[in-house]
Amino acid sequence: MRVISKSGEYGLRALLYMASNQENAGYFNIREMSDELDISFHFLTKILQVLTQKGILQSYRGPNGGITFLKNPEDITLADLIRALEGDDFFDKCLLGLPGCGERQPCPMHAYWMSIRNNLKTEFETTTLADLGNDTRLKQFRLIA
Amino acid sequence: MRVISKSGEYGLRALLYMASNQENAGYFNIREMSDELDISFHFLTKILQVLTQKGILQSYRGPNGGITFLKNPEDITLADLIRALEGDDFFDKCLLGLPGCGERQPCPMHAYWMSIRNNLKTEFETTTLADLGNDTRLKQFRLIA
DNA sequence: TTAATTAAAGATAAAATACTCTTAATTATT
DNA sequence: AATAATTAAGAGTATTTTATCTTTAATTAA
Secondary structure, X not given: OOOOOHHHHHHHHHHHHHHOOHHHOOOEOHHHHHHHHOOXXXXXXXXXXXXXXXXXEEEEOOOOOEEEEOOXXXXXXXXXXXXXXXXXXXXXXXXXXXXXXXXXOOOOOHHHHHHHHHHHHHHHHOOEHHHHHOOHHHOOOOOOO | OOOOOXXXXXXXXXXXXXXXXXXXXXXXXXHHHHHHHOOOHHHHHHHHHHHHHOOOEEEEOOOOOEEEEOOOHHHOEHHHHHHHHHOOOHHHOOOOOOOOOOOOOOOOOHHHHXXXXXXXXXXXXXXXXXXHXXXXXXXXXXXXX
């Protein structure tokens, strides 16, 4: 089950990395992060730009510039991040992909899937980056098979 | 959230259709089904072939041929169907897409995601086509916006 | 003024997905 | 035996999505 795209994966990895290296102070240099996380610099830059536009991160140009959190990690939920990178309707799609499926015209899977989807949504909405980042320091951001 | 591919959607729609029209007896003609469900005949044929190879359906060639259930709808779970069409590792993938992520080398999201994933898996493993097909007769297989 | 950085937009490449076409095999009917 | 109706199988094509790269602009520090 591919739940999120590469953009989502990279964004999540980047934010977890940042959340677990907050002592860093100042701005995170994107080039360094992209090296560290083994993500294409330009691709990562674009992803972080989106998160900046969505009000999750804050950027600063010029020497010693970079990015940092605008909202605190305690206030950024997994759902925020995923909605920003995968689209606002992420948690609202019909399992069968039928156009027009909804309360008024439910598809055969509607009620069943909605309940599952809502559980997932709740889970993601109540988990913050801080929750995840806490003991992340010890863990792997890059695993090589 | 796109959980399943078009193949998965089409396969699920087709099986729900069949499960809710069992009085039909005999074999379901694929051409008719593809018309009814508005799915390309050749594409649907291929999907159903996979399900036949996986031992979920049974086919019969020649005049009045078609497909029917090999296993009973009460014995086909959503998980069976999805595994057949999306791959056996559907419920086992790392949220971050990291190679080598597992118990021995967990990624930062591992424990968290595994628990969510397992709930979903259990849900899908305990829901059969019969459960879903029961009152499907009344519902829409094609919704037009 | 220069160098270091992110911003932005567009171009390209690669991969995955979706779909189509053709031919073969099987079966019923005549 | 011949024909027509079907699914099987595999190859081929098209489309879409995802990922990446390139270039230029804007901003800032030194």
